Amino acid sequence: MTEKIIAAADGSALGNPGPAGWAWYIDETRWAAGGWAHGTNNMGELKAVLDLFEATAHLPETHLHIICDSKYTIDSISRWLPGWKKKGWKKADGKQVQNLDLMQALDAAIEGRSYSFEWVKGHTGHPLNEAADRRANEAAQAYRDGVEPLTGPGWGKGESSQEFPDDSAADTPDPETLAPTEQVADDAVEEARSCELQTLNPSIYGSEKLLGSLLHPELAWVVPTGQVTDRDTVLHYRLRACASSGPVEEVLATELGTEATLLVTRVPTDKGLLIRSSTWVLTGGSWKLRYRQDTRA
Structure with missing residues (x-):
């Protein structure tokens, strides 16, 4: 048996760019949210995943399974990040990687961690995705309205993990086995x-x-x-x-x-x-x- 945490991460920006929020959600006792007065949807998506890794850093041996509706975020972390790093944080078109501070922080946060991503289409009723989306959107609205957002309990007082059979956890993708070409326009x-x-x-x-x-x-x-x-x-x-x-x-x-x-x-x-x-x-x-x-x- 291997220990596994299942969480959803999401971001929201009103106007994109505009007041922005992020959130990750495991259950009612373990979730977190935050944001900025001005940001983008991609910033929110990346920050939600980053904060989730940081909040679970005390459980380095536990597999982290992240449900996410942003293909950009999943591909950035699982496919493109190693290549960007080798090229001095440049994309295939020679331009600097967007959201560089978040990407570099994610690079440090995922080192040595066991993780996998699951893409789901947003706004289709997935309970964890909907819970994270709602909290990210509420944080964005709070920044729009000039009030303090609900930040959640963080890791909270829940159990440290859930147990699943070893074969239920997907392996972290190996960048060397993936197609070397990066879709530059995926950002767009x-x-x-x-x-x-x-x-x-x-x-x-x-x-x-x-x-x-x-x-x-x-x-x-x-x-x-x-x-x-x-x-x-x-x-x-x-x-x-x-x-x-x-x-x-x-x-x-x-x-x-x-x-x-x-x-x-x-x-x-x-x-x-x-x-x-x-x-x-x-x-x-x-x-x-x-x-x-x-x-x-």
């Missing part, structure tokens, strides 16, 4: 995906300011009737434009270059299922929705 896809999810979050689209921070000044949004609407119209009718009636399914996510990403999703609404195509572009250091078309399925 992940950031756009995070922003897309924010446009579906009532706490975001309920605020004209927060939703507006995600919309390009020259936004063109084609509604199911074929009419082309602009940014001001979308903000005026934002509750109608952004509300969904159930989980959203991603159909396609692909880069259109390092500063543009196309996302295609299926969005259930009160008036039926929509096929939604969204083009996100990097403008002034932030990802903005430049074009969207909704078509009835």
